[in-house]
Amino acid sequence: MSVDKPSWRELPPGAIPYLSSAEYETGDWGVSNPSIDLSRCTRCTLCHFYCPEGAIRMGEDGYPHVDLRYCKGCGVCAEECPVKCIRMVAKA
């Protein structure tokens, strides 16, 4: 577990999340991570828009960057990439 979790006595009532989703790191959920071959990337931004977690951001360099703190390894980016420059690599 990525966060130390409080006892039931410390949690706010009403079953509301006391952290924003930015603080729930889900990067350890998946079994694989995307690996992008930037030499073939056309910077089309489709992977950025398709990523269900918002874990792929377009950098100032114009290329996509995967935030592995949140990537769940679903593989949607690799599936949608028009030039197939994203490959899912099994975690070690």
Added chain:
Amino acid sequence: MKVPEKQILMGLNGDEAAAYAVKQVNPDVVAAYPITPQTIIVERFSEYVADGLVDTEFISVESEHSALSCCVGAAAAGGRAFTATAANGLALMWEITYIASALRLPIVMAVANRALSAPINIHNDHSDAMGARDSGWIQIWCENSQEVYDACIEAWRMGEHPDVQLPVMVNLDGFTLSHTLENVLTLPDEVVQEFVGERNFMRVRGHMGEAEFRLDPERPLTIGPLDLPDFYYEHKLHQVEALKAALKAIPTVDEEYWEVSGRKYELIHPYRLEDAEIALIGLGSTMGTVMHVVDELREEGVKAGALKLRIFRPFPEEALKEALRGIPAIGVLDRAISFGAPGGPLYMEVKTILYEEDDRPIVVNYIHGLGGRDTPPDLIRSIYKNLDQARVRGRAEERVVYAGVRG
């Protein structure tokens, strides 16, 4: 005790008593769907809305599932929300009953208790509310229309108590109470308004810092999202604690209500139990008949007593044990069957709490009154007689007796 002089005596059936009390409370939202024998509550209330006597937003919905869902939304937005239902309507709400309590939303709902289908039957028994007994709601059970009126006012304060924050179900027996005209003492509007006051909110730590527990764009909260195995269990403990707290909070509300109304309610209502050798425990309107029979039996020299359970959830375990201590034979009246179980729902719980007593009494279950089957004084007498035989014999011939069924 400052009881207002101007209590007005009105002729109201149970449904009208509920509607009138809620009119005086003037909640923000009423969302309901008509179903016999609750229909009069919704009809009367919609008349109050049409006549401009309340400020309530009345939402006509397509089902009971939607009715309670609307109440969840309204209560989460910070409003006071009321609904009413019965039988299959409550069954259709089932999913949302758990959501309302887990989200700690102090909705008030009147249930005109009615048998569940099939076969279809519109008359009274307790199978509907018993089906919702694990849903985390406070359950008040009424003996007459006066109790319905008073409960529909007190319920708001019980549910909204800072330590509680839970939905409250006010149970009234279908037809026996819902459609029977009785004299009901009503408080002036301003006394009710002052008693219920403004809704209390929990303070919570949300993802944007501390806030009142209600949907507010200025202080956003996420209410009811996904809870995985690492949080769900902890959140259920909150509900356990809230119902424990309700056991302490309800008597304080009763005390305050006593001061304004002169009518004193308690978790349980023991009747002539002091030296009783046989006693019946039960819920709702039947207990009026039972207490009448107790008086008759006492005149005949039979040491009979009774105990009306007003609050079934949270289960008033300590109060019950205290009241029942020393009584050798106890009969539990269940107006519902828990199919395949060792007995009716109330019987199982009463027997469970008595297990650790030093002097365990004989406990017999009497199922009765299903689908509106009458429970007249003669039947109650025969139940007391059966219970007394068990006492004399030292054991019950039958642990579960289906009283009043054609054999």
